[in-house]
Amino acid sequence: MAILPRHNPTFRPLHHARLSHHNSLPARIYCSTTTTPAKPSRDQIIKRPTIVPAALVQTAATVSTRPVLNDPSLQSTWSHRVWVASGCTTVLISLSKSLTTAVDSHIWIEPILAGFIGYVLADLGSGIYHWGIDNYGDSETPFFGKQIEAFQGHHKWPWTITRRQFANNLHALARAVTFTVLPLDLICNDNAVLHGFVGVCLGCIMFSQQFHAWAHCTKSKLPAAVVALQDAGILVSRSQHAAHHRSPYNNNYCIVSGVWNEILDNSKFFEAMEMILFFKLGVRPRSWTEPNSDWTEETESASLISEL
């Protein structure tokens, strides 16, 4: 790790697509990550932002400056923590409703199977969402604009996700999960299967951003249990996700377990979807065009050099 003296303790919000290179950056501490592409050159072409659902975009600011260590935008606020707590609460309520109903009804297989299906489909959902946000729209797109911008920022600075504090990283997903699961918690009772599915599926989606962050860390920085889960294919692996951050940037979109990645990539599912959208709507996905400097990934070392 290299620690540089701070020259300009400038605050910079992170994760916004537009990059401006005009600010000099303060010191930063580097942890190695696994997602950097082969070439550290800043002219390197990388086209797409990676994805990870909304969680990357925390604020409405349009900055796009290089991320800084100890940047407040990476830290958790009480608002973040409240949303994560609410998301977790709704998921836990759903899971406990499933459990109590299962006990009362003496059924086990169905809720457990529903939970497993939820886990599997969460991975598929994460991939489809990720593909859509990575390839279509821009910062001006209604509703999704901020997320799209954030994904672009993540592709540019993938390592920043490893610097985010827990609630900061998850709060956007937790918010979406709260709004989705709370009504189900209130309305649906006595349905062990539904709650088994919802609790596991939405729980995995909420934590997908944490799984994503772990996929960007080096093995030495991860708890042994996480590494074991990644190696077992239960959580998305570092190598699988690293492939998404390399040319041609059109594969390995799933970020829960990654179990769907091989099927979706081998079957050319996303290529087929892209072709259909192209012929039906005339829209080209970002993955079809040559990456430009806006999408060029800056490695930590490149960023460091640029500050000197």
Next chain:
Amino acid sequence: MASFSLPTNNTLPFLLHSRTPKATLSQNPPLLPKSSRSQFHGLKLSNSSPVSIPSSSYVKGSIVAKITEGSLAPAFTLKDQDGKTVSLSKFKGKPVVVYFYPADETPGCTKQACAFRDSYEKFKKAGAEVIGISGDDPSSHKAFKQKYKLPFTLLSDEGNRVRKEWGVPADLFGALPGRQTYVLDKNGVVRLVYNNQFQPEKHIDETLKFLQSA
């Protein structure tokens, strides 16, 4: 009836079918000519439906037969990338590889065009010419050809008239123009039909193999 199966190269237990061979399909249902089946890598999709038989197109009550192996390729005259009109008859006397592709500047079509480019000398050595056809206009073809330095002619089938006349099957329930290649002999008779949407380079392998063994 459209049907599809998941890739065989996957080890997941619920995956069933294997890819069917490409051009000379022998297990097609009797109503469907061989070239009506489309193939993707790992996905086998028949574009037939109960409503319309893909081997025929109904045009105001008349039936136009699809071009299959053994058919005499119908004549056409289309504009090339420079806006000049080119007729298929111009190529009579030598084998011709006519490949229909969805669109310029899409990933699969680019791979296919570049693969034809990279093997072009081999096609020349086999005495064959290569022609690419899509619905794009001449200016699109010109840019595509220049960008990738394609040595062969690209023709604009605007309105997809020739594609329909030849009966090139669409893929994904009609959402996607099909990717089908025909090898014509020196008399203009179709000798090979190959269809594969998502493995575009295979069109080069199959047609070259055919030409070199002929």
